[in-house]
Amino acid sequence: MLHNLMEDVVKQLFDDVISLHPEICQCDHCRHDIMAVALNHLPPRYVVTVKGEVYTKINMLAQQFRIDAIAAIAQGMVTVTKKPRHDKDPEA
Numbered sequence: 168m169l170h171n172l173m174e175d176v177v178k179q180l181f182d183d184v185i186s187l188h189p190e191i192c193q194c195d196h197c198r199h200d201i202m203a204v205a206l207n208h209l210p211p212r213y214v215v216t217v218k219g220e221v222y223t224k225i226n227m228l229a230q231q232f233r234i235d236a237i238a239a240i241a242q243g244m245v246t247v248t249k250k251p252r253h254d255k256d257p258e259a
Contacts, residue, residue: 168215169213169214169215170213170214170215170220171206171211171212171213172212172213172214172220172223173206173209173210173211173212173236174202174206176212176232176233176236177202177205177206177209177236177239177240178202180233180236180237180240181198181201181202181205181240184237184240184241184244185198185201185240185244188244191244191247191248192247192248192251192253194253196251196252196253197247197251197252197253200243200247200251200252201240201243201244201246201247202240202243203243204239204242204243204246204247205236205239205240205242205243206239208239208242208243209235209236209239
């Protein structure tokens with residue numbers, strides 16, 4: 168199985184980061200767009216084997232790695248907020 172562990176990191180940090188910004192639309196569409204922008208700005212960390220996954224997860228514990236992921240999520244929030252792919256009020 169081929170898996171990008173960076174997706175796990177972004178998903179893990181996403182709710183904590185966006186909860187600090189209640190002004191950001193949190194509809195499913197915007198959430199996915201923000202995560203996509205973030206992942207497109209981060210280097211992928213693909214693994215195939217369990218050994219590779221363990222090694223990569225250990226490296227992910229590094230503080231700079233988390234900072235990079237948080238910065239990419241923040242950039243995604245800015246990008247999507249400037250040009251959301253729905254009306255300003257998705258409930259309307």
